[in-house]
Amino acid sequence: GENxxxxxxxxxxxxxxxxxxxxxxxxxxxxxxxxxxxxxGKGPQLIIDIRSNVGEKKxxxxxxxxxxxxxxxxxxxxxxxxxxxxxxxxxxxLVGQGNLIFGKGTKLSVKP
Amino acid sequence: xxxxxxxxxxxxxxxxxxxxxxxEQNLNHDAMYWYRQDPGQxxxxxxxxxxxxxxxxGDIAEGYSVSREKKESFPLTVTSAQKNPTAFYxxxxxxxxxxxxxxxxxxRLTVV
Numbered sequence: 395g396e397n398x399x400x401x402x403x404x405x406x407x408x409x410x411x412x413x414x415x416x417x418x419x420x421x422x423x424x425x426x427x428x429x430x431x432x433x434x435g436k437g438p439q440l441i442i443d444i445r446s447n448v449g450e451k452k453x454x455x456x457x458x459x460x461x462x463x464x465x466x467x468x469x470x471x472x473x474x475x476x477x478x479x480x481x482x483x484x485x486x487x488l489v490g491q492g493n494l495i496f497g498k499g500t501k502l503s504v505k506p
Numbered sequence: 507x508x509x510x511x512x513x514x515x516x517x518x519x520x521x522x523x524x525x526x527x528x529x530e531q532n533l534n535h536d537a538m539y540w541y542r543q544d545p546g547q548x549x550x551x552x553x554x555x556x557x558x559x560x561x562x563x564g565d566i567a568e569g570y571s572v573s574r575e576k577k578e579s580f581p582l583t584v585t586s587a588q589k590n591p592t593a594f595y596x597x598x599x600x601x602x603x604x605x606x607x608x609x610x611x612x613x614r615l616t617v618v
């Protein structure tokens with residue numbers, strides 16, 4: 395079955411710097427890769443996703459890149475702000491089948 | 507407003523008692539999921555349902571039970587057989603399997 399590894403587990407950056415979180419997956423059949431942001435005491439919220447027919451996707455300060463050959467994908471946050479502080483989860487799965495497999499999360503702290 | 511509602515937000519139970527966590531969605535989503543979240547463990551799948559009256563075990567189904575009698579509802583029962591039930595429980599739904607999940611705000615269960 396699918397296995398998702400996420401790194402780093404914690405990340406601290408200064409406000410205005412960029413943050414990068416990386417994930418690797420094991421099942422080459424996976425074709426859907428979402429990223430979720432979880433604030434303290436709340437449920438995760440989808441912030442961006444990418445399908446395997448696309449190599450990169452951007453939404454304002456957030457971007458996701460996918461390397462199918464290497465089976466890894468990354469979340470890039472530019473011009474970080476204190477409100478970006480949260481736990482971020484990556485996930486992988488096959489659209490239409492089964493369920494998503496999540497990484498263990500990255501706690502991002504943005505220092506003002 | 508469409509969304510997914512989990513209740514209660516906090517739940518306390520004595521050891522040996524069964525307890526049922528509620529999850530309701532008005533998004534007209536076909537698929538629903540239950541995840542357990544423990545510190546440092548990420549999100550682990552308990553059960554999921556892709557259609558009414560059908561559900562599948564996830565990675566950690568032992569000690570839990572579910573039902574899916576209505577499209578809108580997917581309650582989770584934590585039985586006395588679950589050895590370590592204290593955790594944060596998250597319910598999610600999606601249009602179909604592995605499209606973007608919408609998560610509820612979670613139920614924190616404490617067993618004393």
